[in-house]
Amino acid sequence: xxxxGLVFKVKETIKKYQLLKSNDKIxxxxxxxxxxxxxxxxxxxxxxxxxxxxxxxHINHKLRGKGSDKDEEFVKTLxxxxxxxxxxxxxxxxxxxxxxxLSLEDAARQIRYxxxxxxxxxxxxxxxxxxxxxxDQAETVLMRLFRGSGSLGLSGIPIQRGEFIRPxxxxxxxxxxxxxxxxxxxxxxxKSNLTAQFLRNRIRQKLLPLLQKEFNPEIVxxxxxxxxxxxxxxxxxxxxxxxxxxxxxxxxxxxxxxxxKRFLSSGKLIQRNLLRHSWTRLTNDxxxxxxxxxxxxxxxxxxxxxxxxxNLKNNYWAELNSKHLVIFKEQLKKYKIPVKFPGEFxxxxxNLKAQIVDREKLPEKVRTKSENYAYLDWEKLKAPLRxxxxxxxxxxxxLGMKGxxxxxxxxxxxxxxxxxxxxxxxxxxxxxxxxxxGERISEDFKVDRKTRKVVALQxxxxx
Numbered sequence: 001x002x003x004x005g006l007v008f009k010v011k012e013t014i015k016k017y018q019l020l021k022s023n024d025k026i027x028x029x030x031x032x033x034x035x036x037x038x039x040x041x042x043x044x045x046x047x048x049x050x051x052x053x054x055x056x057x058h059i060n061h062k063l064r065g066k067g068s069d070k071d072e073e074f075v076k077t078l079x080x081x082x083x084x085x086x087x088x089x090x091x092x093x094x095x096x097x098x099x100x101x102l103s104l105e106d107a108a109r110q111i112r113y114x115x116x117x118x119x120x121x122x123x124x125x126x127x128x129x130x131x132x133x134x135x136d137q138a139e140t141v142l143m144r145l146f147r148g149s150g151s152l153g154l155s156g157i158p159i160q161r162g163e164f165i166r167p168x169x170x171x172x173x174x175x176x177x178x179x180x181x182x183x184x185x186x187x188x189x190x191k192s193n194l195t196a197q198f199l200r201n202r203i204r205q206k207l208l209p210l211l212q213k214e215f216n217p218e219i220v221x222x223x224x225x226x227x228x229x230x231x232x233x234x235x236x237x238x239x240x241x242x243x244x245x246x247x248x249x250x251x252x253x254x255x256x257x258x259x260x261k262r263f264l265s266s267g268k269l270i271q272r273n274l275l276r277h278s279w280t281r282l283t284n285d286x287x288x289x290x291x292x293x294x295x296x297x298x299x300x301x302x303x304x305x306x307x308x309x310x311n312l313k314n315n316y317w318a319e320l321n322s323k324h325l326v327i328f329k330e331q332l333k334k335y336k337i338p339v340k341f342p343g344e345f346x347x348x349x350x351n352l353k354a355q356i357v358d359r360e361k362l363p364e365k366v367r368t369k370s371e372n373y374a375y376l377d378w379e380k381l382k383a384p385l386r387x388x389x390x391x392x393x394x395x396x397x398x399l400g401m402k403g404x405x406x407x408x409x410x411x412x413x414x415x416x417x418x419x420x421x422x423x424x425x426x427x428x429x430x431x432x433x434x435x436x437x438g439e440r441i442s443e444d445f446k447v448d449r450k451t452r453k454v455v456a457l458q459x460x461x462x463x
Contacts, residue, residue, distance in 0.1 A: 156227030255328035
């Protein structure tokens with residue numbers, strides 16, 4: 001039997017970009033629309049030739065009431081007819097978006113990709129196939145052009161990223177509809193794609209037809225080809241960026257340090273790519289920083305203002321210190337731990353050991369001056385004793401000072417970067433700060449001539 005023209009084209013795309021190999025297990029994301037139904041049908045037709053194991057997944061976003069439920073039932077029935085395993089995620093996307101403070105589009109995307117990744121992991125799928133087409137590519141390029149994207153954004157939708165593949169990315173929507181008609185395959189129509197509410201819909205319904213009619217009948221393939229060329233350039237730049245990244249960057253848990261001197265000497269093009277590369281390394285976010293976010297960080301590095309920082313997104317920040325550009329996530333978790341002395345306590349990867357000794361019996365070696373040791377007057381400490389995180393507005397009286405000082409000002413004077421402040425604990429006595437752990441004790445709790453018993457505190461890394 002002669003192979004369908006579109007099936008052959010998709011097979012050649014898979015071969016050219018090495019999207020799949022024989023014996024692969026494929027999770028196909030099926031919305032019920034024309035593109036995903038065609039994708040499933042084509043891969044299903046090729047399954048015996050390559051011994052593929054195919055399973056299906058569907059996300060019901062609960063955005064169109066009964067329409068969403070009918071989509072779900074349609075895909076479930078289709079999978080059943082083909083004898084394929086079916087996986088479902090059903091979630092109220094509007095409520096999720098509100099709770100996470102995301103746009104509806106971003107919330108739907110996050111739900112979709114997290115579900116697909118988790119399902120693929122659970123079933124040990126080699127690839128996740130998505131139904132994006134050449135038209136989706138053209139629409140994406142135009143959308144990003146209007147938003148002022150750089151070359152990375154204009155490179156459009158990648159045909160492969162990690163386990164995600166897009167076998168239809170060189171296929172036009174016209175070819176998809178023709179294939180469905182030939183195969184007499186039905187599909188669902190998402191009425192939200194017909195409204196002019198979203199920019200993508202306006203581009204699809206108004207701009208692209210106008211460009212095809214008045215300027216270039218092949219505009220869809222032209223834009224797709226441009227995206228492919230830019231993507232090839234980006235792949236080359238990514239390889240070069242990785243080489244430079246290894247020389248410039250240092251990564252620790254929750255942050256990346258970029259050597260400021262080397263970063264500034266690398267030129268704007270590489271700087272932008274280093275920032276995007278660092279972002280992906282740190283966050284595993286498949287959606288890179290946009291052009292404006294990147295430019296804000298570049299403005300920060302050029303300002304030379306040590307201690308200044310700019311917000312990126314999702315509580316991630318870029319901050320300048322004297323030697324590094326630091327990209328980190330601000331930790332929202334606040335600690336408040338009751339403690340009793342003597343004792344030993346584990347704190348976020350550190351140990352705090354407390355012993356009570358007579359002042360006269362204090363060993364000479366314990367008197368050694370070190371930021372990791374502190375000696376407090378036991379009788380000046382009052383319950384409740386707590387270890388807690390730094391809070392805005394905190395004040396204390398640093399050793400040797402007559403008046404009090406904002407803890408935030410103390411951090412600035414001590415040149416403690418903002419990303420480090422989240423890791424510092426405060427020991428409080430009846431709500432009053434007795435010790436900024438590892439930094440400075442309070443004048444109010446120091447050992448003096450009247451002291452009879454001393455709390456000897458030792459702060460160290462957990463072993």
